[in-house]
Amino acid sequence: MVKVPIVCLLFQAFFFTASAIAFPGSKAKALYKEGVFCIKSGQLMAAQQYFSAAISVDSGFTAAYLQLGNVYVLMHDLPSAQKQFRKVLQQEPANTEALETMANIFFEQNDYESALNYIEQAELSGADLLNRLKGLCYYKQGLYDKAIVVLLxxxxxxxxxxxxxxxxxxxxxNIKDFPKAVAAFEQARINGHPTDADFYLNIGTACLQTKQTDKGIDYLEACLSRRPGDPKALQALAHTHYTSGNYSKAIVQWNKLLFLQPGNAFARFMLGKAYIGNGEIAKGEALCDKATEITN
Known part of the structure; x- marks a missing residue:
């Protein structure tokens, strides 16, 4: 199974709402500006204090609640962040920044139904580009068909x-639609997704499932060039070479896997079968017998 990447923007973005600071008094506004400066310089504790002070001066200062909530997000204090965003929404029920961030927070907390509820409210309030988060919610709920439609x-x-x-x-x-998986992996690469060992393992395995054997082998070898000794790649290559009748190459890969996992009875048995296929009958039978002893 491929680990589906869940890239949430919750801890990657920060919003500054210039229009919201037009109404508070000069003291609250000055404290707010100091808080913004502290965020930009990475002083989150100081920013928290300035925004809290601005709220003490003006309890209706919506932007200060919003930025205080964002500070708590950056500090990974999600319950405190939720408290501030709820105060924003009490004053401005259609505030899309607060609604979107609440959706992201509930997603991080694995409360996908609540996340979807806030996504719906945000969209009704004019927010867009939330289909990715919505699709991930459906995926985490096991609603794969809905997830695919929304992610498309x-x-x-x-x-x-x-x-x-x-x-x-x-x-x-993961739903075993390997032709579409291969196409999507290739498009991800074209769009700039990192081609690390996991990428090549996943696309290589999918290619083998769609009978694109040569491409699958190339991708799995690329995986091993980046992560030598990957057991899944070694086993997939060994099995592919064996079923293709290329016993000498299968022997190489089964030996590598067995070196890493000396107690792997299946690898030992298949190594024996590969030797038998390669004409080394006695050696192969001895390995198969040894594998049988291990399993018994």
Whole structure:
């Protein structure tokens, strides 16, 4: 199973709402500006104090509640962040920043139904580009068909987004729709997704499932060039070479896997079968017998 990447923007973005600071008095506004400066310089504790002070001066200062909530998000104090965003929404029920961030917080807390509820409210209030988060909620709920439909909509909105392509690829892989998985993995690569060992392992395995044997082998070898000794890649290559009748190459891969996992009876047995297929009958039978002893 492919681990579907869940890339949440919750801890990656920060919003500054210039229009919201037009109404408070000069003292609250000055404290707010100091808080913004502290955020930009990475002084989160000081920012928390300035925004709290601004709220003490003006309890109706919506922007200060919003930024205090964002500070708590950056500090990974999600319950405190939720408290501030709820205060924002008490004053401005259609505040899209607060609604979107609440949706992200509930997603982080694995409360996908609440996240979907806030996504719906945000969309009704005019927010857009939330299909990716919505699709991930459906995926985590096990609603794969709905997740795919919504993520395809997200892909249309931002066609160059490599993460959406890779997420779709992972879902297709896990529901065993390997042709679509291969296409989505390849599109993710074109869009700039990192081609690390996991990427090559996943696309290589999917290629083998779609009988694209040569491509699958190339991708699995690319995986091993980046992560030598990956047991899944070694076993997939060994099995592919064996079933293709390329016993000498199968022997190489089964030996590598057995070196890493000397107690792997299956690898030992298949190594024996590969030797037998390669004409080394006695050696192969001895390995098969040894594997049988281990399992018994």
């Amino acid at each position: 909509d997200a892909q249309k909105e931002t066609p160059a987004d490599a993460d959406i392509c890779y997420t779709l690829a992972g879902i297709y892989f």
